[in-house]
Amino acid sequence: MTTPTGAPLPTHRTPVVLARGLLTGGVVGTSLTALVVGGIVGNVPLFVAGLVLPAVYGLLFFLAGIPRRAREAAVVPRTALAMIESLEAVGGETSDIPVRFELTVAPDDGPAYRVEITQDINLVDLSDYRPRDVVVVQYPPDRPWRVRIVKRPTPEWEDRAASARLDSAPGTARAAAPPEGCAFGFVMLLGLLLGAAVVVLLFRADLFDRDDTAQPPSPARPSVSSTSSTTVLSSASGTVSLGPGQSFLGKGELDRAIGSLTKGGATHQALTVVVREHLLSVVFSPTGTQTMGLDPRALPYGRFPALVDEATTTLGVHSPGTWQITAERLTGSLVIRVVVTGPEGTASLEANGQGKVVRRTPAG
Template sequence: MSGILARLRLSFVSGVTGAAVAALVVGVILERVPVFLTGGGVLVLLVLIGFVPGRRLPGAVEPPATRTALARIEDLRATSGESADVPVTFRLTVAPEPEDGRPAYRVKIDQHINLVDIPAYRPRGIAVVEYRPDEPWEVRIVTRPTPEWSRRAEEAEIDSAPESTLVENPGPSEGAWCLLVLVAFLAGAALVVVLFRGELFTSGDEAAPSPEQPSVTSSASASVSVSRRFTTSTTVPGPSSSLLVLGRMRETATELAHRADASDVTAISIQERRMEIRGDSARPPGETFHIQMLPYELFPALVREARTTLGVRAPQSWRIDVTPDPGTGPGTGPRVRVTVTGEEGTAHLDADATARIVDRRPVGEGGRGR
């Protein structure tokens, strides 16, 4: 609210400045000393008003009041990045504390998350957030919460808030405020010109002002979930291209999810230049996983480990298969299996959802499959 009031004051000052400048010009053209002095006096007054507060020593500025709360992750979508921090778009259900007196609501935020921490955030998971009660759309995920809040997040269960509770920043954009300031300046100048139009324009023609009315367009979208199965694949073009290039796996996974119009899948298969996803919306949540929750940036290291430590001296091909873990129950995340093949045979390497190696099956050794 304080930011809106400050911009409104700026618009008012801009309008007065425009009128003062126009008065100076009109006073010179018409050789009207009172008009000239009035415009000049107003400009000097505005300069003094702006200069004197600037000379005061700034007091302690109180930071915006924030509250800590728990939030349910409804959905998240990450995009590829060149650094260790990956931009992620979250859709959250924020559940304020009871003493705040505010019901749970939905919000959409963008935040950079370190690629190592991405597997910790998954749909239907609970995160610790900070939000501003006066501006509830200002929400930030706390990546390093205190032990007390971490314990509360592990034990909490939060129901999804309806889509109708989604809050967004109602204020206009910075570009709209700049346009408003410019319009206020021109309106102030035009007001002075209109007052002296009879003397300025000998023709005496009066042009009726025709202000433009801003148009406001609102749109609403709704999505209907239909039970269906899908299989979608793509091939990376170019003989020298490889999905092992940093960032290419996540970029390809994002493209496939957009093409399939789905984020929860039942299996992912990745080869040198080909990626395939499969899904079934009729499956329960424990038998699917979110396509963006995987640490794709760590998969090349798993492939390198499998090719060099499992007894395959000249690997001819490799493949990554990601499926839900059937044996340890819900909440543990998918299982990642890297398979390498060469003249010696086939070897496997298993990892969890954080790319931590949990099992090895070198060439020639028997092993238990998943």
């Protein structure tokens, strides 16, 4: 039996294949970038998303392919005769070893074509397959390259194979799965880059705006507030000292410190109240004297940070080293004086009992 030969079977690339390549590349790029960025910025949810995304995509891809696989399984395969052009065992250490066959397939209703397949063959049956032998094969009508050798054909096809004589199809008449080609690789690379770019853009602030060289807070405007302190109290004076990194200009620090020096509900009149960065000193009026003093609990502590800020920024001391606030009532009216020192000299300002500035003395 001589079979006709024809042109190579046409192959085509559908937009669905390219879309799948773009989506796959996007998932790979997004996942890898999420793992890297999540590790750099310490974003645990992002890092976990980089691990979970491929698994979710694989599951969705499997579920989306169920209808297609069901349709393919419902298609009745075609049966044809094929001649073994060559065969080669390509490995395997079990009783069934993979064998690469090159076949000439001769459909009853079409031209013959060549195809290369790999199929597991039992070692016992391997001697039954020799070049130029005719075998029975089956393949899906829409995928002629997916040829499988029928190991137990029906008696009718077994008789046809035993009596058939086939000619070799030319090498140009070869059937194969549609190649992915350059377009598939390009769209997959494009998807990978797009996925990586999306993650980097979404988390660019965490990646590029981190300030690793931030300077410590200025002495005039500390931002650390803590209740850790050391208090020394006697009948004549009291002091409260703060540890490093803390300041009496921190919110609530002065109120807490004055409260610790005047606890018990008794009225403590003071001659002076001195506030420095880490030290508060109060000199109390002697008991039983008529010396005019001030109530340390009535000072406008909420205005102290603003007074220090004004003294260190508007009086010509550009690099303030130390500052000190002194509250006293030796002349009859309450005076709050802020003194700032620096390379440019000493500057000061005075405020009344409400914290309103009434006098300024610039440096120099």
